[in-house]
Amino acid sequence: QKEVEQNSGPLSVPEGAIASLNCTYSDRGSQSFFWYRQYSGKSPELIMFIYSNGDKEDGRFTAQLNKASQYVSLLIRDSQPSDSATYLCAVNRGRDDKIIFGKGTRLHILP
Amino acid sequence: GAVVSQHPSWVICKSGTSVKIECRSLDFQATTMFWYRQFPKQSLMLMATSNEGSKATYEQGVEKDKFLINHASLTLSTLTVTSAHPEDSSFYICSASPGLAGEGDTQYFGPGTRLTVL
Numbered sequence: 001q002k003e004v005e006q007n008s009g010p011l012s013v014p015e016g017a018i019a020s021l022n023c024t025y026s027d028r029g030s031q032s033f034f035w036y037r038q039y040s041g042k043s044p045e046l047i048m049f050i051y052s053n054g055d056k057e058d059g060r061f062t063a064q065l066n067k068a069s070q071y072v073s074l075l076i077r078d079s080q081p082s083d084s085a086t087y088l089c090a091v092n093r094g095r096d097d098k099i100i101f102g103k104g105t106r107l108h109i110l111p
Numbered sequence: 112g113a114v115v116s117q118h119p120s121w122v123i124c125k126s127g128t129s130v131k132i133e134c135r136s137l138d139f140q141a142t143t144m145f146w147y148r149q150f151p152k153q154s155l156m157l158m159a160t161s162n163e164g165s166k167a168t169y170e171q172g173v174e175k176d177k178f179l180i181n182h183a184s185l186t187l188s189t190l191t192v193t194s195a196h197p198e199d200s201s202f203y204i205c206s207a208s209p210g211l212a213g214e215g216d217t218q219y220f221g222p223g224t225r226l227t228v229l
Contacts, residue, residue, distance in 0.1 A: 032215055043204045043223040044155070049214065088155070092216055099145075099218055103154040 029094020117221035134205030140185035141207035
């Protein structure tokens with residue numbers, strides 16, 4: 001089992017709809033969870049982090065964490081064409097605190 | 112806050128030469144910085160963890176004699192690709208964790224350096 005798994009996509013979502021991105025992780029000791037956005041040819045930029053079970057909202061973005069089920073998700077409301085990018089899930093590995101990145105999900109917002 | 116810069120943003124060099132890439136934390140001190148490499152349409156690959164004042168920790172399969180890392184101050188880490196070859200052509204990205212209250216180990220990335228070896 002991979003440490004951090006994401007569906008590679010592409011995930012196509014109509015403009016204005018909600019985009020839902022999912023990530024599962026294998027280490028039950030993980031405590032920190034991150035979502036990054038990476039545009040083609042650019043470096044990743046932090047969208048948000050979450051440490052506690054439940055939802056965390058920041059503008060159009062909501063991160064959801066369920067430690068019992070070992071998944072973290074990112075919801076993007078009112079999707080815009082500018083949201084088209086690759087979204088990286090990152091999780092800290094409990095045994096050594098190293099941050100492990102998933103391979104990313106490509107999101108395409110359809111105008 | 113939490114801005115990380117890299118220089119140069121792109122570099123083209125001849126095979127066999129060495130290239131130095133700088134990574135700076137502009138508004139915070141970083142005892143630890145990270146170096147990643149990303150090939151086109153591939154995922155981020157952690158190369159090494161750079162610790163201020165000590166030797167870097169390299170990931171399995173990364174040649175420490177080829178990718179020299181120096182973390183001489185709390186705001187500067189450098190990656191030198193020695194005797195570069197075309198297969199070293201890639202996008203090199205650094206990151207750092209400012210350790211802000213409530214943010215823990217959040218990493219902020221530099222803009223990356225695109226290396227092309229002819």
